[in-house]
Amino acid sequence: MEFNEAKAQFIQTWGKLGSEWGINRTMAQVHAILLISPTPLCTEDIMEQLSISRGNTNMNVRDLINWSLVHKELIPGDRKEYFVAEKDIWEVARRIIAERKKRELEPVTKVLQQLKNVEGDKDSKEIKEFTSMMNQLDSFVGKMDKSVSVLINEKENKLFSILFKLMK
Amino acid sequence: MEFNEAKAQFIQTWGKLGSEWGINRTMAQVHAILLISPTPLCTEDIMEQLSISRGNTNMNVRDLINWSLVHKELIPGDRKEYFVAEKDIWEVARRIIAERKKRELEPVTKVLQQLKNVEGDKDSKEIKEFTSMMNQLDSFVGKMDKSVSVLINEKENKLFSILFKLMK
DNA sequence: ATAAACTTTCAATAAATCCTGAAAGTTTAA
DNA sequence: TTAAACTTTCAGGATTTATTGAAAGTTTAT
16 A cells, blocks of 8 residues: 555554544544654644644644644754644553543542432432442442542552453 | 522533534433433423424434433333433443444444555655554554454443542 | 734534334244 | 334435634743
């Protein structure tokens, strides 16, 4: 396969994967071109490569920065901002997991805590089933949360080491 | 908190979580009401509880069945179909992971395999960077894929046992 | 202080996704 | 075989989400 075709297909694939996981397709595509770029890129480079507007580019790059997947880089003698992606895929995975934990797991935990303590007739079939499910979910989410914390906080690459054990 | 309020909030929360992970909000809400229902529900029950149309209900229940999260149940003497959700949360997690692996990880693996072998000038900075990233990604996705396979195929609850080790 | 270079915002618009409801299809009972 | 009971489909409409582009905001060099 020729390089330009391969590149286009990677951008496509990465964008599709992102959108399947609830991430803006364009944000994932911007991430893709930064991942494979050997040099920092500026807003115009990204606009051009993806044929998107300045505003859209700005917004999605900012989001990538908020996810800690990209950082700004200043090139001496140039007023423009340039952007660089974290290139270690295990580190990328860790940061995505950390961010999703914070944004999605933690709020759910809070809600479940409350829902466990629903008031009402303790003999009602409905309330029994509800409470049982809330307890199960809270316990599950709590374990996930804790496991994920361990994974993302370990100094050595625990994620890798755990998964490696699974594969032997 | 009162039961009906708690129930409404659970349906809301589950729907939101689903949509953040790329799953149709309504499908997640249907899942929620089945998860907490002590009895099988029919299409009309679901339509009524969520105020959605018959067509929408049918489509989303079918999807839940395709994800192996819900199954049909026949009640003797009744012509209607009733639906029941898998209630073991670890089993629910296993099935979701299995399904996402099949739908999303496997297709990506195929593409990465091809993209690793891009042709062109081996000294080009761009091609070097691209190839390096494809190799990293392919290796990563391969390990994820393998780990996930182990998790979902183990007869005992390996998912639990692995996570449990993390938490000690 | 000024203006050029650059970045950010956001209201209007476009695109993608989801939902409805009626019609077509299927199954069951008699 | 018929018709009632039930399920499925899908074109059109509604809603949600993403994008544009121009104006406002900011920074830097002189």
